[in-house]
Amino acid sequence: MSIFPSTIYEFKLINGQTETLERLNRRTEESESLISKVTEKSFIGKVKNNNFRIISSNIGKGAFCTLTGFIKEEKGKVLVEINKPFKILLTILMLFPFVAFFIQLFSKTAEFNPIFIIVCIGQVLIIRFFFIGIFFKIQSKQSISKLSDVLDTEWINKKE
Template identity: 30%
Template sequence: MKIFPEIDYFIELNDDCSLAISELVNQTLSKEQFVANWNNQTFIGKIEKNEFEVKLSKKIIGEFCFLKGKLKNEKGTLKIRTGRIFKIIFVTIVLFTLSGIVTAIVQNKLELIFHLVMTILIMRFIFLELGFRIISNIGINKLTEIIGIKELKKTLHNNV
């Protein structure tokens, strides 16, 4: 099992990839731009020829996961990964919790260890996993609307 959730897909498009990429460019704000209102576009990211890396334009939700794809003719791949900011937040919380476990062992307060371990498990499985699934589904649905995904198949090596 991986610490951070991720999903890989094979996708099949309704139209040619050049049309899909041009539609995605119309709905994506460049991540190099400074904009006060990000909600005018569906995605923020960078798009090159047949490849893209985008995230949802909603402020907190968009940072949760990003979609990276590569299209060729009417087929392609899509990888959904946990965002860097949420990885940093999760690792920080785990480190604080582990330091609490060490402190509980040193102070001989072993009843606290259960609560601290449960904190790590709840953060991983409830917040990180559930949040990733919900937000990645929102991203996939919006991407499907924009580029016209006909079929979406998970690859076999997914842990989500």
């Protein structure tokens, strides 16, 4: 199990590769950095040859998931993962319980209570599985739905 979730999807296109890539290019704001900004297009990122690395253009939460994939003939794959800046911020957030634990351990103001170890681990698990897990699930579904609409896919399945 990894700290940050990621999911791989496979899809089949209704139209051909060139037409689909052309449509994806039209609906993607060209950008090297995957940062949210105001645009009328569906995605922000890069589409090169038959590969793409994009984020949803929704301000704020759209940048949470990156979609990296390729289209080959009538099929393709896409990897949905958390964007690197969000990984850094979430790592810092998950370190806060440990920092508080060590401050409590080495401070002489209060007596150390072993229950803090369980509380610290519990807080990290809540952050990982409740906050990160649920938000990733919601955002990845929205991003995949939007990508499916833009690419005009016949089907899209989660790869196990």
